[in-house]
Amino acid sequence: MGMEIGYETKITLADALAPSGSVADFHSLVSDLSVHENVLIVGHNPNLQQFLSSLISCASANGHGAPERASIRLRKGALARVDCTRRPSTLNWLLDARMLRTLYSSVTKSSRLKTSKK
Secondary structure: OOOOOOOOOOOOOOHHHOOOOOHHHHHHHHHHHOOOOOOOOOOOOOHHHHHHHHHOOOOOOOOOOOOOOOOOOOOOOOEEEEEOOOOOOEEEEEEOHHHHHHHHHHHHHHOOOOOOOO
16 A cells, blocks of 8 residues: 555554454554554454444443444445544545445546547
8 A cells, every 4th residue: 555655654563453453552553643644544344444433433422331333334445534633533534445446437537538530
């Protein structure tokens, strides 16, 4: 991923994203990375789906008990934009590979030169 987007700095591997990682580990990682303006986190399901859900979940309505978990479905190859400047974080958008292929094909079709057949 880093090479594809032209990222030249060292890529950091985090134990918080390993299959043994916990939601608390992930929140600690996000907190540590908050000094940066933009961060790309790459992981696998089911952990990444659960971690994303925990970021955008609120406390329960009465402020007591377990937080209400947001229901997020991250398909293979999905990309989510999350704003973590406030708690709970805000899910700005979520795209899966199928949506990205559709967007790509619509852009490439409309960008072709129009030619008339005579």
